Amino acid sequence: MSILTVGTMAFDSIETPYGSVEKVIGGACTYISWAASYWCNEINLVSIIGDDFPEEEVRILQKRGVSVEGLVRVKDKKSFYWSGKYHNDMNNRDTLVTDLNVLAEFDPVLPESYKTSQYIMLGNLTPSVQQSVLNQLVGKPKVVVLDTMNYWMDVALDELYEVLRKVDVLTINDEEARQLSGERSLVKAANKIHSFGPKFLIIKKGEHGALLFHDGQIFFAPGLPVPEVIDPTGAGDSFAGGLIGYLARTGDISFNNMKTAIIYGSTMASYCVENFSLNRLKTLKHEEIQSRLNQFRDLSSFETRELPPIQN
Amino acid sequence: MSILTVGTMAFDSIETPYGSVEKVIGGACTYISWAASYWCNEINLVSIIGDDFPEEEVRILQKRGVSVEGLVRVKDKKSFYWSGKYHNDMNNRDTLVTDLNVLAEFDPVLPESYKTSQYIMLGNLTPSVQQSVLNQLVGKPKVVVLDTMNYWMDVALDELYEVLRKVDVLTINDEEARQLSGERSLVKAANKIHSFGPKFLIIKKGEHGALLFHDGQIFFAPGLPVPEVIDPTGAGDSFAGGLIGYLARTGDISFNNMKTAIIYGSTMASYCVENFSLNRLKTLKHEEIQSRLNQFRDLSSFETRELPPIQN
Numbered sequence: 001m002s003i004l005t006v007g008t009m010a011f012d013s014i015e016t017p018y019g020s021v022e023k024v025i026g027g028a029c030t031y032i033s034w035a036a037s038y039w040c041n042e043i044n045l046v047s048i049i050g051d052d053f054p055e056e057e058v059r060i061l062q063k064r065g066v067s068v069e070g071l072v073r074v075k076d077k078k079s080f081y082w083s084g085k086y087h088n089d090m091n092n093r094d095t096l097v098t099d100l101n102v103l104a105e106f107d108p109v110l111p112e113s114y115k116t117s118q119y120i121m122l123g124n125l126t127p128s129v130q131q132s133v134l135n136q137l138v139g140k141p142k143v144v145v146l147d148t149m150n151y152w153m154d155v156a157l158d159e160l161y162e163v164l165r166k167v168d169v170l171t172i173n174d175e176e177a178r179q180l181s182g183e184r185s186l187v188k189a190a191n192k193i194h195s196f197g198p199k200f201l202i203i204k205k206g207e208h209g210a211l212l213f214h215d216g217q218i219f220f221a222p223g224l225p226v227p228e229v230i231d232p233t234g235a236g237d238s239f240a241g242g243l244i245g246y247l248a249r250t251g252d253i254s255f256n257n258m259k260t261a262i263i264y265g266s267t268m269a270s271y272c273v274e275n276f277s278l279n280r281l282k283t284l285k286h287e288e289i290q291s292r293l294n295q296f297r298d299l300s301s302f303e304t305r306e307l308p309p310i311q312n
Numbered sequence: 313m314s315i316l317t318v319g320t321m322a323f324d325s326i327e328t329p330y331g332s333v334e335k336v337i338g339g340a341c342t343y344i345s346w347a348a349s350y351w352c353n354e355i356n357l358v359s360i361i362g363d364d365f366p367e368e369e370v371r372i373l374q375k376r377g378v379s380v381e382g383l384v385r386v387k388d389k390k391s392f393y394w395s396g397k398y399h400n401d402m403n404n405r406d407t408l409v410t411d412l413n414v415l416a417e418f419d420p421v422l423p424e425s426y427k428t429s430q431y432i433m434l435g436n437l438t439p440s441v442q443q444s445v446l447n448q449l450v451g452k453p454k455v456v457v458l459d460t461m462n463y464w465m466d467v468a469l470d471e472l473y474e475v476l477r478k479v480d481v482l483t484i485n486d487e488e489a490r491q492l493s494g495e496r497s498l499v500k501a502a503n504k505i506h507s508f509g510p511k512f513l514i515i516k517k518g519e520h521g522a523l524l525f526h527d528g529q530i531f532f533a534p535g536l537p538v539p540e541v542i543d544p545t546g547a548g549d550s551f552a553g554g555l556i557g558y559l560a561r562t563g564d565i566s567f568n569n570m571k572t573a574i575i576y577g578s579t580m581a582s583y584c585v586e587n588f589s590l591n592r593l594k595t596l597k598h599e600e601i602q603s604r605l606n607q608f609r610d611l612s613s614f615e616t617r618e619l620p621p622i623q624n
Contacts, residue, residue: 017496038622039619039622040622041622088496089496090496184329184400184401184402185537185538185539185540185541186537187537187538187539188539205520208517208520208521209520209521209532209534211537218537218611219611219612219614220521220534220535220537220611220612221612221614222521222532222534222612223532225497225498225499225523225530225532226497226499227497227499227500228497229497249619249622250617250619256614256615257615259614259615260614260615260616260617262614263614293616294616297614297616299530299531299532300531300532300533300534300612300613301612301613302531302533302568302571302572302574302575302609303568303569303571303572304572304605304606304609305562305572307351307561307562309598310350310351310352310353310561
């Protein structure tokens with residue numbers, strides 16, 4: 001089953017306590033496509049780049065089953081550029097530079113062959129661009145996953161509400177869930193957000209893991225403690241890529257399978273942070289993915305025994 | 313098997329977004345004893361109170377199997393008093409008042425019958441007081457659990473190091489683990505803290521759950537998302553009480569059983585926050601404890617299936 005992924009392809013300059021890199025490959029769509037490519041080799045990519053983006057990076061994606069018919073390369077313009085610096089705790093970062101460049105004119109047009117894609121992953125973008133992609137689909141896809149952020153809640157809330165009506169799975173962080181719902185309790189926030197459209201709400205909490213809410217049920221995916229987080233950039237998008245990839249591979253969007261998909265997403269995120277840019281994601285082996293999945297299972301499983309009550 | 317619990321018994325005045333209470337019953341030792349009393353009815357309590365502390369509160373603890381031979385009541389003095397205000401997110405609070413009162417002269421003397429207690433739970437106190445309790449024990453107890461906080465790392469680090477050498481299980485939060493070890497990564501922090509003495513490190517992360525580190529192995533206990541946290545005061549001590557109570561009940565301090573003990577601790581903490589003071593902890597039924605344990609199990613369990621690798 002084919003995946004449609006829409007989002008940025010970019011250059012990032014990143015500073016973390018472990019070092020810094022200049023103008024390395026980044027962007028939501030890049031991370032999503034790489035992470036998803038371990039489960040699915042029919043990925044329809046929609047993005048925009050300038051003529052500074054290396055052709056080799058596009059070619060290796062194609063070799064992994066990614067169609068780039070929907071990738072627009074703009075002559076004499078630069079690719080989207082982001083630069084940021086992480087604080088010591090790696091949970092917070094400051095944006096130093098955001099140069100939209102070609103992204104300012106991103107108005108995605110789906111090639112005919114993309115329009116019946118069944119697994120839709122909309123990376124964090126202007127809600128009206130996300131909406132426009134959904135409007136071009138023919139028929140109802142199996143699942144629509146949307147990523148967004150607090151910025152769009154501040155500046156384009158009405159457009160965000162509009163697109164959310166067509167979304168099955170929303171991925172945001174805990175503060176964003178509170179902002180979007182106006183509720184302090186995440187349980188109440190989830191109920192309210194379900195009423196906006198998304199039947200599934202995934203709350204990403206970084207090193208603290210992720211929560212899945214659906215129809216009164218809750219799943220908690222742990223964060224895997226790792227010896228060193230080198231660079232958290234792209235972790236959320238790697239998570240999304242693993243999630244949509246696994247859903248497409250299994251064709252099952254039940255609550256039960258969504259749990260496992262989240263663990264696969266967490267697995268990709270946990271590898272992503274081990275190195276800068278896509279360096280680690282590009283070299284993964286299937287055995288490594290499976291062995292980390294087992295680590296996640298061991299991490300949160302425990303035994304219960306029946307204990308007769310004592311007399312007080 | 314008998315538990316020894318040492319810590320404060322106090323009055324608290326608390327303000328949360330849900331309301332406020334004045335001079336209600338609190339204190340680490342009170343929460344620990346109540347939580348542990350659901351698994352064990354041989355609890356040796358060591359604490360100090362003034363003559364303002366209600367006799368009725370002492371009497372109901374005795375009825376639950378708590379020995380108060382080690383409880384000192386000081387005439388014409390007041391009990392320890394703490395007052396605090398929680399922020400909107402409930403994860404942070406400001407201390408408004410700390411009146412040590414009788415706590416300033418707390419120099420615990422263990423009654424003879426306490427000295428062979430096997431399950432030792434040292435609530436957050438001056439490290440030298442915690443040390444003095446351990447020095448009075450006869451023979452080696454089965455397990456020593458110690459709770460502490462950043463304040464003692466700031467003002468009594470050498471004494472803290474000293475007592476840690478005799479501790480099996482240390483419970484602190486993530487920032488405190490980083491401070492104590494000087495390591496950013498919790499995995500590295502755990503290794504370093506193991507070398508100070510504690511073979512088990514429990515990192516409490518409030519709503520984000522808890523981590524257990526032991527001998528290169530990790531367990532992640534999820535935080536149970538609840539519709540409303542009314543008052544987080546005492547959650548950490550209820551966790552400790554559930555933990556030591558379950559360990560004493562099962563007599564098993566293996567890594568595997570420690571995992572389950574942490575889930576029982578989380579269960580008690582999740583009930584504690586449902587109401588002010590000990591109101592909820594005092595009314596628990598065994599069926600409620602067991603049913604929440606099942607909720608914790610469901611919360612983090614997922615299915616795996618073997619997927620053949622795809623061809624890229």
